[in-house]
Amino acid sequence: MRRSLISLIVCMLCLFAANAVLAGGGGPPKNLIKGFFLRVDSDNTALFKKDVTGQEIVLKLSQDIKPEDVPLNRKVLVTLKTEGHKITDEVKRISIMFINLPVSKVVALLVVGLIGGLLSGFIGSGGAFVLTPSMMSLGVPGAVAVASNMCHKFPKAMVGAYKRWKYGQADIKLGIIMAASAIVGVQIGIQIQKYILDHWGNAGSNLYVSLMFVIILVVVGTYVFYDAFKLKKGGKEAQVTRLARALQNINLPPMVHFKQAGIRISLWFTVPVGVATGMLAATIAVGGFIGVPGLIYVIGASAMVASATELVIAFVMGMWGSIQWGLSGLIDIRLTLLILAASLFGVQLGALGTTYVKDYMIKIVMGAVMLIVSVSRGAKIPGYLADLGLRSPLSPEKAVFYDAISFWSLVAALATAGIIISAAMIKGMLQARAETS
Amino acid sequence: MKPKKSKGSLLVKTLIFGAMSGALYYLLFSNEEWVTTTYTMGGWHTVYPVGTALLFSFVHGAFASNFLSLLGIEPKGGH
Numbered sequence: 001m002r003r004s005l006i007s008l009i010v011c012m013l014c015l016f017a018a019n020a021v022l023a024g025g026g027g028p029p030k031n032l033i034k035g036f037f038l039r040v041d042s043d044n045t046a047l048f049k050k051d052v053t054g055q056e057i058v059l060k061l062s063q064d065i066k067p068e069d070v071p072l073n074r075k076v077l078v079t080l081k082t083e084g085h086k087i088t089d090e091v092k093r094i095s096i097m098f099i100n101l102p103v104s105k106v107v108a109l110l111v112v113g114l115i116g117g118l119l120s121g122f123i124g125s126g127g128a129f130v131l132t133p134s135m136m137s138l139g140v141p142g143a144v145a146v147a148s149n150m151c152h153k154f155p156k157a158m159v160g161a162y163k164r165w166k167y168g169q170a171d172i173k174l175g176i177i178m179a180a181s182a183i184v185g186v187q188i189g190i191q192i193q194k195y196i197l198d199h200w201g202n203a204g205s206n207l208y209v210s211l212m213f214v215i216i217l218v219v220v221g222t223y224v225f226y227d228a229f230k231l232k233k234g235g236k237e238a239q240v241t242r243l244a245r246a247l248q249n250i251n252l253p254p255m256v257h258f259k260q261a262g263i264r265i266s267l268w269f270t271v272p273v274g275v276a277t278g279m280l281a282a283t284i285a286v287g288g289f290i291g292v293p294g295l296i297y298v299i300g301a302s303a304m305v306a307s308a309t310e311l312v313i314a315f316v317m318g319m320w321g322s323i324q325w326g327l328s329g330l331i332d333i334r335l336t337l338l339i340l341a342a343s344l345f346g347v348q349l350g351a352l353g354t355t356y357v358k359d360y361m362i363k364i365v366m367g368a369v370m371l372i373v374s375v376s377r378g379a380k381i382p383g384y385l386a387d388l389g390l391r392s393p394l395s396p397e398k399a400v401f402y403d404a405i406s407f408w409s410l411v412a413a414l415a416t417a418g419i420i421i422s423a424a425m426i427k428g429m430l431q432a433r434a435e436t437s
Numbered sequence: 438m439k440p441k442k443s444k445g446s447l448l449v450k451t452l453i454f455g456a457m458s459g460a461l462y463y464l465l466f467s468n469e470e471w472v473t474t475t476y477t478m479g480g481w482h483t484v485y486p487v488g489t490a491l492l493f494s495f496v497h498g499a500f501a502s503n504f505l506s507l508l509g510i511e512p513k514g515g516h
Contacts, residue, residue, distance in 0.1 A: 034477070052479050075477070098473050151486050155494030163502075167512055323488070326483025333476045333486045337493055338463060344494060345501045352505075431457040432513050 003040075023202020031080045031087045032143055034097065034329060040067040048078065051329065053170050060090045063246020071096060077141045077330075087197075092384060095141035098332060105138050113152075113339035115418040117346020121367045122353055124310030127343065128153055129373055130410040135335060137407065145326035148335040154318030156343045157311045163351040164308035171260035171305055175312025177267070178274040178295070182287060182317055193282065202388035210384060213377040218281065220293050221370030228363035238359045244300030256331070261301045261309070273298050281317065288314065289370055296363075303362040304354060353421055356428025360417045365420050372413035379405040447507045454500035461496060465489075 022266065035051040044061045062081065071094070079093040099105070112134050116127025127151055135145035165171045197205045231238055240248075251265040273294035281287030288310050293307035325331055354362065379402045385391045394402070465472055476485045505511075 034479075034499075038464065051477070077474075097477070151490050155490045158491075159494055159498040320488070322487050323483050326486050328477060329477040329479030329482065331486040332484075333472060333489055334465070334469065336486065336490055337462070340490065340493055341462070341497060344498045345505070348498070348501055348505060349510070352510065352512040428513070429510075 010317075011149050022090060023382040029143070030077075031082050031092075033078050033080065035077070035078070036075060037072050037094075039072070040070050043068075046070055051075070058089070060088075062090055062092060063185070065091060065094065068343035070094060075159075077143060090095070095144075095258050096139075097110070097141065097144060098334075099139045101334065101338075108134070108138060109335065109338045110342040112414070114346040115343035115414050116339070116406030117156055117160075117343030117348075118350040118353075118421055119346075119365070119369070119414065119417045120180050120311070120314075120343070121350020122307070122417075123161070123288070123348035123350075123362055123369070124292050124307035125314060126159075126369060126417065127156075127414075129341065130414045131411055133407060140332070140335065143325075143330050144332050144335075147322075147328075147330040148332045149339070150318055150325055151336045152332045152339045152343065154322055155340060156347050157314035157318055159344055160347040160351050161308070161315055163348055164311060164354070165353070167355055168260065168310055169304050169354065171258050171309045172312055173256070174258045174261055174263075174270070174295070174299075174301070175309045176316065177256070177270055178277065178291065178309065179313045179316035181271045181274025182281060182291070182313060183320060185280075185287075186282040186317075187274035187278075188275065189279040189282025200388075203384055206379065207388060208385040210377045210380050212280075216379070217289060217370045217374035219365050220289065221374065223297075223367075224293055224363050225367030225371065228360045228367055231358075231360040238302060240300040241297045244298060247298065248300055258301075261299075261305045264298055265299060270299060277313065278317075287317065289366075293367060303359045303366075307354070307362050308351075309364075349425070350421060353425035353428075356432060358425045360392035361420075361424050365417050368420065369413050369417050370415060372409055375405070375409040376406045376413075379403075379409065444507070447503055451500065451503040451507050454496060454503060458493070458497040458500045461493060 012342060033048075033050060036049045038049055038056070040046040040061075041047070044067065045058050046067075047056060048059050049056050059078065060079075061070070072138045075097040077097050078091055079095075081088045081090040081092045092358050112131055113127075118132055119126040131149045131152075132142075132145045135149065136142055140148070161175070165172065193205060193209075196208050196262050200208070247266045247269045248263065250266060250269075252268050254267050255264055256267050256270065257264045273291070276294060277287040277291035280290040291313055292303075292306045292310050295301045295309060296303055299306075301309065322331065350369060353402075382391065382402060383394055388391045475482065476489075
């Protein structure tokens with residue numbers, strides 16, 4: 001009876017998730033078209049051939065775009081201007097779809113991929129938050145950067161999840177239930193975003209995303225950090241939180257036993273954590289920052305099991321996301337595979353690194369990354385406030401300054417994580433060697 | 438604890454997977470034009486990037502795993 005009830009609820013979640021896939025949520029924006037410019041006319045219009053369908057349409061160029069700047073016969077992404085819900089035929093922005101890849105760019109992608117993979121293998125998520133902006137700074141159009149990054153995330157997570165499952169850390173059942181709930185959460189997140197976009201426009205939506213990002217990351221990150229330091233100072237093993245213990249004691253059928261995590265808890269408490277992860281993934285693009293702390297503090301998993309299980313969630317969500325972006329033909333596989341070349345080393349290093357460290361090290365890295373990353377979004381807030389007319393407009397110098405803070409704080413987060421993880425791993429390996437010799 | 442793999446068999450595996458991975462990367466970048474066009478056609482063509490990413494992760498992932506073991510970088514307790 002209990003087993004069939006669990007199966008029924010999981011099936012319903014999967015059906016919701018499948019429905020979400022069919023509805024096409026989470027894909028690229030609708031005002032983005034892909035194809036080639038065939039000709040530019042003197043009246044500031046251009047003949048555009050859409051990719052795949054081959055349909056030829058006439059587009060108007062906005063005043064900021066000079067006719068000589070329009071690349072002919074090269075695959076481009078065109079962002080069209082919107083008026084409310086209506087998509088106009090006026091070109092807002094043109095981006096070359098496939099950037100040239102000189103050695104310097106290849107090296108940059110490999111380095112970011114390696115450290116991103118290391119972080120991902122160690123704390124279960126991360127890397128993506130810095131990979132997308134890094135690719136964009138190399139000249140990759142935003143939508144292609146998101147798509148190519150997503151397509152690198154799921155194979156990397158798969159390899160990491162496999163390794164950590166072998167080490168006895170990943171709970172596949174918990175991961176699959178969380179992932180199915182998270183896909184439902186993504187849909188709710190998208191609806192909230194749409195509501196905000198309709199009522200407060202693009203600047204309002206950006207402000208909402210940034211505020212959510214900063215508040216959640218600062219609150220959760222500080223708590224994770226505080227918890228880690230308490231454990232490090234006290235030298236004690238991590239305890240299951242009072243909240244998680246109370247929830248585990250509530251006998252609300254269907255109760256599910258997660259063998260690897262060593263937890264027995266009602267499905268009614270597992271699903272909301274998954275939904276919240278998905279909602280956050282849809283809002284701030286890094287669901288793991290709520291998924292891992294949720295698994296630790298609400299469900300009662302250890303940081304080791306939570307970070308490993310997050311990789312299972314990242315695999316399912318990443319695969320789903322990649323299919324969505326692939327359907328729109330926006331994945332630049334060259335970028336995906338270049339990042340993957342290094343991140344498959346990084347993720348396995350990070351995964352085996354967890355076997356040498358204490359549970360609290362994962363919390364230290366996670367807390368540190370969350371707090372530094374929150375600075376990057378915080379630096380965007382003055383610009384969005386100015387867009388909404390809630391403060392005086394930013395001078396061009398200040399705008400550049402805030403952008404630089406935003407980008408470099410992401411790089412700092414990745415570098416800090418790389419240094420802490422490497423140092424902890426080397427220390428652990430040397431200790432283990434000394435013990436065996 | 439499982440018996441440790443011999444250095445010789447690790448080297449052979451690393452070389453085989455390394456060569457396969459190198460060949461795959463060579464194939465991809467020597468046909469860049471065709472790949473970028475076909476893989477971004479949208480619709481059912483989504484199987485190209487998703488399938489390729491999976492294939493590379495198996496081959497290159499196995500290479501990376503064997504390479505790290507060859508360097509002596511193993512998990513604690515040797516899983």
